[in-house]
Amino acid sequence: MRASWTQGLAFSVAALLGATAMPAHAQGSLAISITYLEKKAEHPPTLSNFDLIPDDEGLAGARLAIKDTNSTGKFLKHSYALGEVVKESGGDILAEARKALDGGPKIAILNMPAADALAIADLPEAADDLLFNAGAYDTALRDDKCRRNMLHTLPSRAMLADALMQFLVKKQWTRIMLVTGHYPTDEALGEAFRNAAKKFGVTLNADKPWLADADIRRNAMQEVPLFTQDADYDAIVAADEENQFATFFQYNSWQPRPIMGSAGLMTLAWSPAMEQWAAIQLQDRFNAFAKRKMDSIDYASWLAVRSVGEAVTRTRSGDVAAIRAYLLGDQFGLDGFKGSRLSYRSWNGQLRQPIALASRDALVTLAPIEGFEHENTELDTLGLDRPETKCTGME
Amino acid sequence: MKARTLAATTALCLLTCASASAHWLYVSNEKDDTLSVIDTETNELIDTIKVGERPRGITFSGDYKYLYICASDSNAVQVYDIAAKKIIHDLPSGDDPEQFALAPDNKHLYIANENDALATVVDVDSRTVVAQIDVGVEPEGMAVSHDGKWAIVTSETTAMVHWIDTATNTLIDNTLVDQRPREAQFSADDKELWVSSEIGGTVTVMDVATRQIKKVIDFAISGVSRDTIQPVGIRLTKDGKWAFVALGPANHVAVIDRATMEVANYVLVGRRVWHMALTPEGDKLYTTNGVSGDVTMVDVASQKPEKTIKVGRFPWGAAMLPKDKIPQ
Numbered sequence: 001m002r003a004s005w006t007q008g009l010a011f012s013v014a015a016l017l018g019a020t021a022m023p024a025h026a027q028g029s030l031a032i033s034i035t036y037l038e039k040k041a042e043h044p045p046t047l048s049n050f051d052l053i054p055d056d057e058g059l060a061g062a063r064l065a066i067k068d069t070n071s072t073g074k075f076l077k078h079s080y081a082l083g084e085v086v087k088e089s090g091g092d093i094l095a096e097a098r099k100a101l102d103g104g105p106k107i108a109i110l111n112m113p114a115a116d117a118l119a120i121a122d123l124p125e126a127a128d129d130l131l132f133n134a135g136a137y138d139t140a141l142r143d144d145k146c147r148r149n150m151l152h153t154l155p156s157r158a159m160l161a162d163a164l165m166q167f168l169v170k171k172q173w174t175r176i177m178l179v180t181g182h183y184p185t186d187e188a189l190g191e192a193f194r195n196a197a198k199k200f201g202v203t204l205n206a207d208k209p210w211l212a213d214a215d216i217r218r219n220a221m222q223e224v225p226l227f228t229q230d231a232d233y234d235a236i237v238a239a240d241e242e243n244q245f246a247t248f249f250q251y252n253s254w255q256p257r258p259i260m261g262s263a264g265l266m267t268l269a270w271s272p273a274m275e276q277w278a279a280i281q282l283q284d285r286f287n288a289f290a291k292r293k294m295d296s297i298d299y300a301s302w303l304a305v306r307s308v309g310e311a312v313t314r315t316r317s318g319d320v321a322a323i324r325a326y327l328l329g330d331q332f333g334l335d336g337f338k339g340s341r342l343s344y345r346s347w348n349g350q351l352r353q354p355i356a357l358a359s360r361d362a363l364v365t366l367a368p369i370e371g372f373e374h375e376n377t378e379l380d381t382l383g384l385d386r387p388e389t390k391c392t393g394m395e
Numbered sequence: 396m397k398a399r400t401l402a403a404t405t406a407l408c409l410l411t412c413a414s415a416s417a418h419w420l421y422v423s424n425e426k427d428d429t430l431s432v433i434d435t436e437t438n439e440l441i442d443t444i445k446v447g448e449r450p451r452g453i454t455f456s457g458d459y460k461y462l463y464i465c466a467s468d469s470n471a472v473q474v475y476d477i478a479a480k481k482i483i484h485d486l487p488s489g490d491d492p493e494q495f496a497l498a499p500d501n502k503h504l505y506i507a508n509e510n511d512a513l514a515t516v517v518d519v520d521s522r523t524v525v526a527q528i529d530v531g532v533e534p535e536g537m538a539v540s541h542d543g544k545w546a547i548v549t550s551e552t553t554a555m556v557h558w559i560d561t562a563t564n565t566l567i568d569n570t571l572v573d574q575r576p577r578e579a580q581f582s583a584d585d586k587e588l589w590v591s592s593e594i595g596g597t598v599t600v601m602d603v604a605t606r607q608i609k610k611v612i613d614f615a616i617s618g619v620s621r622d623t624i625q626p627v628g629i630r631l632t633k634d635g636k637w638a639f640v641a642l643g644p645a646n647h648v649a650v651i652d653r654a655t656m657e658v659a660n661y662v663l664v665g666r667r668v669w670h671m672a673l674t675p676e677g678d679k680l681y682t683t684n685g686v687s688g689d690v691t692m693v694d695v696a697s698q699k700p701e702k703t704i705k706v707g708r709f710p711w712g713a714a715m716l717p718k719d720k721i722p723q
Binding site: 068071072075076278281284285310313333334335339340341377378379 | 509510512531532533550551552553554555569571573574575593594595596620621622623625644
């Protein structure tokens with residue numbers, strides 16, 4: 001015998017709504033729609049089979065979160081639906097965004113390069129909208145290029161870099177070689193590593209660009225020892241967002257040194273290797289749903305939908321301005337399966353969150369690393385703290 | 396090695412000693428696949444028992460002859476015979492059982508199946524599944540009221556307390572609480588239901604008669620960041636005076652005055668405190684500390700930690716065997 005949901009449901013909703021003293025306007029049902037806007041970024045050819053980007057990266061996270069959130073919603077007469085717009089790298093996402101965001105305040109998730117996300121945030125149609133950046137790591141979006149209508153569920157490069165530097169300080173491996181690729185994303189990550197090294201007292205004994213365009217898979221054993229032998233250091237930190245060389249530095253360095261950053265010990269918003277803090281529950285759910293492992297981009301979209309769900313559930317309101325205010329307020333807290341209560345920084349809209357330091361198959365630790373203290377929350381030792389950001393106009 | 400020697404000594408004592416002088420505390424070690432047994436008078440480890448994979452929730456049968464063990468990764472509830480000192484059989488449990496509660500009829504076991512969004516009701520005598528009830532995502536905490544009328548499931552992702560009528564095994568009501576509800580406990584008089592919210596960082600006290608929220612209790616410990624205050628285990632003293640709440644990575648147990656429903660004290664225990672057990676007299680509280688791999692004994696009268704006892708890896712659940720129930 002299997003007692004059904006629906007049997008108890010009519011009952012339960014009536015009982016719940018009847019029993020709880022709620023303002024009359026909050027008793028009605030709510031239908032929340034969220035638009036998922038994606039424009040694929042342009043990438044060079046992938047070298048390692050491990051780095052193939054899934055077609056539904058990001059979208060699968062948003063879809064699963066809709067399902068998760070409806071599990072609460074069905075008891076409260078709240079329903080959540082996802083509108084999906086996906087464009088290839090050359091596509092005109094702006095025109096699609098205009099259509100999707102036109103007519104009244106809307107909620108949207110943006111999984112696209114920073115320039116496209118900014119262009120959408122600046123559309124007149126988006127002025128009163130709530131946008132979640134779930135695809136661009138660019139620190140500038142949380143700094144001088146922040147927008148009042150944009151929150152960020154993906155960590156910034158500054159947060160990722162700070163996490164790794166805390167780990168290096170903890171290990172007392174404070175002399176590093178930084179190797180930066182030649183794509184703009186690599187250079188931005190390299191700059192984040194330089195800033196973080198300065199912030200936490202890590203010395204760059206070498207700071208070199210990796211300019212080679214040849215297929216490193218065929219020549220790593222010849223090239224990498226030469227490239228890595230002119231300085232002494234404890235670890236090699238690679239800024240290689242495009243996955244063109246870092247993984248092939250492993251075991252090929254002149255001296256036996258670990259590779260970190262974009263390969264080896266990676267600094268990530270989400271790792272498929274995470275299992276603690278009930279992460280295994282989310283991993284299992286995602287694996288069953290998407291038939292693949294969850295990554296950082298999926299996780300960021302999942303967090304965006306879950307944030308909206310939490311705000312709607314607690315405020316019993318579908319009003320976009322009220323949702324935004326709740327998300328940026330003190331009461332908001334989100335379960336992100338990383339052992340901490342996640343919340344938004346009111347000064348730049350960034351979701352505070354622990355950062356995973358993990359190899360492909362094992363989690364090494366989560367940052368903030370124990371010992372890095374902060375007067376408010378240790379999570380604010382990662383990325384732009386209130387005194388550091390140039391973002392104004394959020395509050 | 397030490398544990399084995401101690402176990403041998405205890406076995407000897409069991410043969411020769413007239414009666415046990417102290418209650419035994421059973422602790423499940425999640426990452427060792429063992430139970431640790433502690434003598435609550437000497438506060439020493441007296442036995443280590445090999446069980447199924449990833450043991451978490453543990454609870455005694457009403458007559459204390461058996462200990463039920465959620466062996467999560469073995470997908471089974473194991474039945475451990477206290478006198479025979481062995482696992483005698485498994486119960487059908489559904490997938491990934493984490494916590495459970497035995498109804499006062501001593502016959503129906505309510506089990507939360509975390510991966511399947513289900514609660515499974517098992518008849519422990521016939522070893523059959525009596526009912527499966529759809530609940531929210533990631534069901535975790537389970538409680539049955541002392542009068543047997545209500546079974547409660549908390550679902551973590553859905554952030555709800557589900558009220559199940561045990562007469563029909565149907566879902567009657569749902570109460571929204573703060574994020575990641577974990578443990579549910581009825582007060583001895585069944586008038587209150589206490590539920591901890593791990594990520595919300597609160598404990599919600601509900602009036603059972605009306606199923607309304609009476610009070611949401613918040614916690615603040617100086618020098619401890621709010622993010623690390625993650626309430627999990629709850630224990631209420633039988634005399635109705637105190638509630639104890641294990642605060643996870645904040646490494647403290649909150650002591651709540653039941654009369655005022657305010658926090659009276661915070662007791663420092665081991666790292667990542669999960670669950671607790673009280674002695675039948677209610678004079679000693681034992682906490683399982685997952686990360687430090689030990690158990691802290693807290694004196695209830697003075698509200699001070701008095702002793703730390705090393706157990707296995709990642710101790711999780713705790714259950715107390717009263718001394719008059721220890722087999723001779």
